[in-house]
Amino acid sequence: MPHVRRDLASLGRHLQRSVLRTSLPPDVLRRCVASAGTADAVLVQAAADAAASAGAVADALNQSLDALHAESIRLWALETNCDALRTRWLLSAGLAEMPGAYWALLTHPLADRALRHLAFGDVEMLRHAKESETTLPMLLGRRSVAPRRLGAPAPTAQQLDLMVQAALSAPDHGRLGPWRIIEFKTASRDALSALFEAEKRRRDPLASAADLKKARGHATQPPCLLGFVVSPRQRKRVPEREQLLAAGAALGNLLNAAHALGFGAIMLSGDRCFDPAIAAAIGLDEGESLAGFISIGSVLETPPDVTRPLSQEMWSCWTPAAQHAQQTTQDSA
Ligand SMILES: Cc1cc2nc3c(=O)[nH]c(=O)nc-3n(C[C@H](O)[C@H](O)[C@H](O)COP(=O)(O)O)c2cc1C
Structure with a gap:
C-alpha cells in the first residue's frame, strides 16, 4: 500500500468517540483507561478525552483496536482503491463484523474523508435506531415506587x-x-x-x-x-x-x-x-x-398497574381565529 494506516490520534474527535463506542467493548476500554468501576457512559467519555490528547492511554486504545480487529484490518488492506472500500463497507454495515470493519475503514490509508463520514453516519444512525428501541419503552415504563x-x-x-x-x-x-x-x-x-x-x-x-x-x-x-x-x-x-x-x-x-x-x-x-x-x-x-x-x-415488590391519561387529553391544535370563523361559517351553511 502506498501510505501508512491512520491511527486513533489522527481521527477527528467525533470519529474517535464513535469508534471507541462502536469497536471496543467496555471491558477493554476500562482496562485501557484504568478505571475499574467506571460506568459505560462515563467510560467512553474518559477514553475519548484520552484519545484526543496523545499519550500512553491513547496508545493503549490504538493497540487494543488493532489487536481486536487484526483480521478485519488484514482483509481491508487487500483493497486498493476507495471505491472498493466503499463497496466493502456497504456489505458490512449493520452486520456483526461492523465494529472491525469500521476501525479498518477509518484507519485505511485509501479511505477518503467522504467515505469516513459515510461510515460514521451509518454507524451513528444504527446506534440511534438501536437506542430508541430500548430508551423509549424504558421511559414509558417509568413509575414511582413507594x-x-x-x-x-x-x-x-x-x-x-x-x-x-x-x-x-x-x-x-x-x-x-x-x-x-x-x-x-x-x-x-x-x-x-x-x-x-x-x-x-x-x-x-x-x-x-x-x-x-x-x-x-x-x-x-x-x-x-x-x-x-x-x-x-x-x-x-x-x-x-x-x-x-x-x-x-x-x-x-x-x-x-x-x-x-x-x-x-x-x-x-x-x-x-x-x-x-x-x-x-x-x-x-x-x-x-x-x-x-x-x-x-x-x-422488592412491583407496584400495582397504573393507567396513564391518553396523550390526546394533553394535546390540542391551535386554529387561527380567521380560519376558525371560516370553518364555523362553512359548517352552518
Ligand atoms: C414535587 C413532587 C412532590 C410530590 N409529593 C408527593 C407526596 O407528598 N405524596 C404523594 O403521594 N405523592 C407525591 N408526589 C407524586 C409521586 O411522586 C408520584 O409521581 C405519583 O404518585 C404518581 O406516580 P407515578 O410517578 O408512577 O406516575 C410528588 C411528586 C412531585 C413531582
Whole structure:
C-alpha cells in the first residue's frame, strides 16, 4: 500500500468517540483507561478525552483496536482503491463484523474523508435506531415506587453520580442550575428521624406513638434518601417560573435515570417540606425551598398497574381565529 494506516490520534474527535463506542467493548476500554468501576457512559467519555490528547492511554486504545480487529484490518488492506472500500463497507454495515470493519475503514490509508463520514453516519444512525428501541419503552415504563416496596441494595455512589449527571442534562434556561441535592447517608438518618418526629409533634401535639414511629420511618426506611432543593437564582434575568420548570425537568431526569439503572424511586413532599425548623437544620439558604425527598432503592415488590391519561387529553391544535370563523361559517351553511 502506498501510505501508512491512520491511527486513533489522527481521527477527528467525533470519529474517535464513535469508534471507541462502536469497536471496543467496555471491558477493554476500562482496562485501557484504568478505571475499574467506571460506568459505560462515563467510560467512553474518559477514553475519548484520552484519545484526543496523545499519550500512553491513547496508545493503549490504538493497540487494543488493532489487536481486536487484526483480521478485519488484514482483509481491508487487500483493497486498493476507495471505491472498493466503499463497496466493502456497504456489505458490512449493520452486520456483526461492523465494529472491525469500521476501525479498518477509518484507519485505511485509501479511505477518503467522504467515505469516513459515510461510515460514521451509518454507524451513528444504527446506534440511534438501536437506542430508541430500548430508551423509549424504558421511559414509558417509568413509575414511582413507594418506599415500603424498596430495599437493599441502594445505588452505589457511582450510580448516584450518573443520576445527578442525568439531572444536569435536563433543559435549563441560562444554565443556572436552580436546584441541588442533599444526600442523607446512613450515619445521618437517626438525626433526620428525630427532626421528622419533632416536626410531627409540632404539627400534631396529639400524635400517637404509631404516628411518631411512622414519621421517623420516613427518614430511616429508604435505602437511599435525597433531599431535592429548589434554588432559584434571584438576580438572574430568567423568570422564576422557568427556573422552577428547569428544576422539575432535572428532577424528572434524575427519576428516569434511577429507573434506567434498574432502581425504583419516588419523590414525596408533605408538610415537613414546608417546616422552617427542618429547612434550617438541613442547611437551606434563604430563597431556597425543599421540594421533597427522593427515595431510591431496589424494587422488592412491583407496584400495582397504573393507567396513564391518553396523550390526546394533553394535546390540542391551535386554529387561527380567521380560519376558525371560516370553518364555523362553512359548517352552518
Ligand atoms: C414535587 C413532587 C412532590 C410530590 N409529593 C408527593 C407526596 O407528598 N405524596 C404523594 O403521594 N405523592 C407525591 N408526589 C407524586 C409521586 O411522586 C408520584 O409521581 C405519583 O404518585 C404518581 O406516580 P407515578 O410517578 O408512577 O406516575 C410528588 C411528586 C412531585 C413531582
